[in-house]
Amino acid sequence: MKYLPIVAGLAWTALTVMPATAADPMRFGLCYDLSKAYTFVTPQVAQAAKDYAELLNMKGGIEGHPVEMIVQDHGNEPQRGIECYEKLKRDGVMVFDMLSTPVSRAVLPRVMKDGNILIQSLAGRGDAVDGDVFKWVFPVGPTYWGQASNDIEYIKQKSGGQLKGVKIAFLYVDYPFGQEPIGILKTLAAKEGFDLQLFPYPLPGNDQASAWSQIRRFAPDWIVSWSLSNMHVIASREMKRNGIALDKYIAVNWMNEIDIGNIGAEAAKGIKRGTNVAGGSNHPIIQEIIKELYDKGKGNGDRKNLEDVYYNTGLAIWSIAVEGARLAIKKDGWPLTPEKIKNGLESIKDYNANDMMAPVTVTAQDHGGGGKTRIEMWDGAKWIPQTDWIAAYKDDVWNVVKAQSADYAKSDAQK
Structure with missing residues (x-):
């Protein structure tokens, strides 16, 4: 390197x-x-x-x-x-x-x-x-919108360059953090033609049984997860209980080596996460x-x-x-x-x-720096990059950014 x-x-x-x-x-x-x-x-x-x-x-x-x-x-x-x-x-x-x-x-x-x-x-x-x-x-x-978009780009790459008919489950803690990517995911589903279904579970995240039973019936090709810390460990147990392969799971950046240890290094083999830092x-x-x-x-x-x-x-x-x-x-x-x-x-x-x-x-216009992430997979001992650093669907992400920032600027001006 x-x-x-x-x-x-x-x-x-x-x-x-x-x-x-x-x-x-x-x-x-x-x-x-x-x-x-x-x-x-x-x-x-x-x-x-x-x-x-x-x-x-x-x-x-x-x-x-x-x-x-x-x-x-x-x-x-x-x-x-x-x-x-x-x-x-x-x-x-x-x-x-x-x-x-x-x-x-x-x-x-x-x-x-x-x-x-x-x-x-x-x-x-x-x-x-x-x-x-x-x-x-x-x-x-x-942003979380950018992360979610990059996850979809990875799934598109793994699906031969097209997403029509691909089934994607979005698993999330029913809290503002977990809810944030929903808008961009719906936009991309309409644009790319994939089948998106939402599966929330309540705080503090220990009870995911109902969500995973519904995911099992949906039989998704991929699962994008907006969860934190031990919520990933609970998810892995539910996936095993429901007979769902762990290599379908793509976590938001908040999954770390402690979570892998709690799942078990060998048991976690195949699980994926999005990240913008090297481990x-x-x-x-x-x-x-x-x-x-x-x-x-x-x-x-x-x-x-x-x-x-x-x-x-x-x-x-x-x-x-x-x-x-x-x-x-x-x-x-x-x-x-x-x-x-x-x-x-x-x-x-x-x-x-x-x-x-x-x-x-x-730049003066983009304080985020470009929004690049990559997908990594746990191989049983370490994280292996599955993509280069990517920033996908940038126009769609910035449409969301500009719409929400305009609302803030308008409300701020009215104060």
């Missing part, structure tokens, strides 16, 4: 090998749910962010400025998220991430009014990729983190998390934020302002963090 130079890949700087201590710091605010609903992912993401900052600082920080990752718990409560935002804003933080859809939605109007930066990869409003409307919000990565700990940056931090007892969490794709997700998210800050300093100098960081983020081009993730190109 060919790797880009570190300076171009992970916002590295070779100005000095001395720790960055004299210059003013660049602070990032991680207001996360560390205690309630999102604890299956937030510890790994926060750990990755802190490890990354520590390694960056060993290399001189961002253009000579040390990096501080400030992590606070909001418990997935919108009001606590707002309080975290206001507190860190007073402390000089200009770039925030909530990693929670309800909290991101609650904080977004304040961020827009204040002119600060909200990073909301894989959470929050999908239409916030529209930079013309959401000027200060950067959901870099695929595993063999990536050069993770190997360096292991060498410089964990082998020396300096890591910021459990070492086993470095084998978790959610750790890699955290590295990807925060390397993008840091890259935007680096470009801002190089372009417009220190001290940074939100406007400078915004311009820096909108200057990111074909950035893949040394093959850590799908390449992204952020």
